[in-house]
Amino acid sequence: MKNVSGTIRERRTVRRFSDVPLQQEVIVSLLNEAAGLYEAEGTPQWRCLYFGTPGSREELAESMMAKVNESNLGKLLPAKMKGLLKKQITATPAHIIFIAEAAETQQQRDVNYAAVCSIMQNVQLLGWEQGLGMLWYSDPLILSESFYELIGWREGEKFAGMLEIGCFDKAPRGRKRTPAERKWTIIGEDNSQLADAAPFSAYNVLRLLNEAVWAPNDGMREPWRFIYVTGDKTGAAGNLLFSDEAPSLPFLLVVAAEETDPHKQNEDYAAVCSLIQNFQLLARSEGWHLRRRIPKWVYDRKQCESFGLRPLERIVAVLESGEYKHYSNSGFSSPTVKITIN
Numbered sequence: 001m002k003n004v005s006g007t008i009r010e011r012r013t014v015r016r017f018s019d020v021p022l023q024q025e026v027i028v029s030l031l032n033e034a035a036g037l038y039e040a041e042g043t044p045q046w047r048c049l050y051f052g053t054p055g056s057r058e059e060l061a062e063s064m065m066a067k068v069n070e071s072n073l074g075k076l077l078p079a080k081m082k083g084l085l086k087k088q089i090t091a092t093p094a095h096i097i098f099i100a101e102a103a104e105t106q107q108q109r110d111v112n113y114a115a116v117c118s119i120m121q122n123v124q125l126l127g128w129e130q131g132l133g134m135l136w137y138s139d140p141l142i143l144s145e146s147f148y149e150l151i152g153w154r155e156g157e158k159f160a161g162m163l164e165i166g167c168f169d170k171a172p173r174g175r176k177r178t179p180a181e182r183k184w185t186i187i188g189e190d191n192s193q194l195a196d197a198a199p200f201s202a203y204n205v206l207r208l209l210n211e212a213v214w215a216p217n218d219g220m221r222e223p224w225r226f227i228y229v230t231g232d233k234t235g236a237a238g239n240l241l242f243s244d245e246a247p248s249l250p251f252l253l254v255v256a257a258e259e260t261d262p263h264k265q266n267e268d269y270a271a272v273c274s275l276i277q278n279f280q281l282l283a284r285s286e287g288w289h290l291r292r293r294i295p296k297w298v299y300d301r302k303q304c305e306s307f308g309l310r311p312l313e314r315i316v317a318v319l320e321s322g323e324y325k326h327y328s329n330s331g332f333s334s335p336t337v338k339i340t341i342n
């Protein structure tokens with residue numbers, strides 16, 4: 001990525017596309033590049049489906065409209081209106097559907113979902129640099145039986161959303177974000193006001209978070225919160241018995257607010273993953289070494305509460321300063337892109 005900070009800040013969700021066609025190779029290379037930019041511990045399993053030809057878009061539009069058409073509201077909608085809705089789908093040059101694969105454990109399911117959401121954000125950013133606009137679309141209204149059939153849905157898989165992609169004439173205006181300071185807690189010594197040259201200092205983490213908050217998030221719920229643990233004064237972190245590898249101080253917990261509605265809950269988790277991805281890209285552009293992981297202890301409520309985690313919140317990732325180990329080392333693997341071309 002050429003200008004990480006500017007791209008993160010300026011990227012906008014685009015909902016109106018021009019009819020400039022897109023080449024399949026452009027999409028495939030975007031996906032590969034986006035996956036290659038993802039750096040986290042674990043081996044994520046995910047897949048995606050591309051719909052780019054007029055025929056495949058027609059088939060996709062049919063399945064996306066099925067639930068609307070069968071609903072009481074849909075029966076009342078004039079045919080002309082339904083035609084327009086369908087045309088909006090078929091006229092969009094490219095659609096990519098992203099799916100996190102099934103897994104045995106919650107930790108692995110989260111590894112899969114976090115990866116696919118972060119990679120979707122990478123696709124959006126890389127595309128933006130090439131003049132492509134995108135909409136991350138996740139409305140449950142499209143999830144009909146025929147849609148699941150079309151995507152070859154298997155038990156336990158999670159639909160992360162689709163990216164609707166095309167060129168555009170005019171970018172919409174951005175909506176303001178809440179400064180990260182207002183969503184920031186420090187456990188331990190608070191040195192966030194001191195301009196510190198150390199990459200992972202509170203000052204620098206906060207500085208980067210203020211750029212990372214320009215992440216896509218549905219309904220502008222900004223469902224994130226940050227807990228930075230230095231731990232030394234209160235001993236809060238030192239007293240914990242971690243069920244697996246303890247993070248090295250200082251570390252950052254990126255927290256998602258949990259809505260009770262399961263669809264919103266997933267969307268919010270996805271938005272937080274996009275923010276973390278932004279943060280990682282920014283950190284890398286400044287030459288920091290950053291470790292991102294979802295350790296087992298984040299599923300231990302007591303452990304989480306010791307960091308002040310509230311009810312209806314969960315830790316999405318633990319970030320700490322550390323040598324970035326290359327994918328080829330054990331425990332790291334490059335996410336292989338499984339693309340089904342339709």
Ligand SMILES: Cc1cc2nc3c(=O)[nH]c(=O)nc-3n(C[C@H](O)[C@H](O)[C@H](O)COP(=O)(O)O)c2cc1C
Binds near residue numbers: 011138139175266
């Ligand atoms: C997980 C996720 C799901 C989203 N789903 C939808 C959607 O179904 N429909 C829609 O219009 N926008 C959707 N969006 C886009 C957001 O509404 C958009 O990111 C937000 O308004 C902020 O605008 P920006 O992306 O231009 O910064 C989604 C975004 C995310 C991250």
